[in-house]
Amino acid sequence: MITLLRGLKMAKDSGLWPCEVEIDTQTIVNLIESPGSPLSDIGLVIKDIELFLESSPACTVAFIPRxxxxxxxxxxxxxxxxxxxxxxxxxxxxxxxxxxxxxxxxxx
Structure with missing residues (x-):
């Protein structure tokens, strides 16, 4: 998930924004899309990802099978x-x- 967060930051900093991110882990997509974040270190990363996505409604994260x-x-x-x-x-x-x-x- 940190890789996803770093990728979003890189895309925004590089002007590749908004973007569409496709990942092969349904669990991560579910965590991002569910209301509220887990109360853990993972929850902090999820919250940062959500903030990035909220800054551009056209940016999405979707599940794509490997x-x-x-x-x-x-x-x-x-x-x-x-x-x-x-x-x-x-x-x-x-x-x-x-x-x-x-x-x-x-x-x-």
């Missing part, structure tokens, strides 16, 4: 092994092409 976006899942797994933040508006890591090709081949 099988519907394996490229995003593969990039998220890769991100777990990266120690620093990486962001580029023009270039993309070459590994993205490999993930996209793998996704295309799986459709054939």
């Amino acid at each position: 099988s519907a976006n394996m490229v995003a899942h593969s990039l998220a797994k890769l991100g777990l092994s990266v120690d620093n933040d990486c962001f580029s508006e023009e270039d993309y890591p070459p590994v993205v092409v490999l993930f996209l090709l793998g996704d295309c081949l799986s459709l054939m």
Whole structure:
């Protein structure tokens, strides 16, 4: 959930706002959409996410099954092994092409 919060902050700071976020965890979407946040550290993160979303009603978070976006899942797994933040508006890591090709081949 912290990744989602950081992604929303990055999107807003980069001018990529409003945005549509698709995640593969229904539980997180349910927590964001339910009234009231849990009374825990997770609840604080959920509240921050809700505040971001309230600042732009056109911005949404939706559940999408992992099988519907394996490229995003593969990039998220890769991100777990990266120690620093990486962001580029023009270039993309070459590994993205490999993930996209793998996704295309799986459709054939």
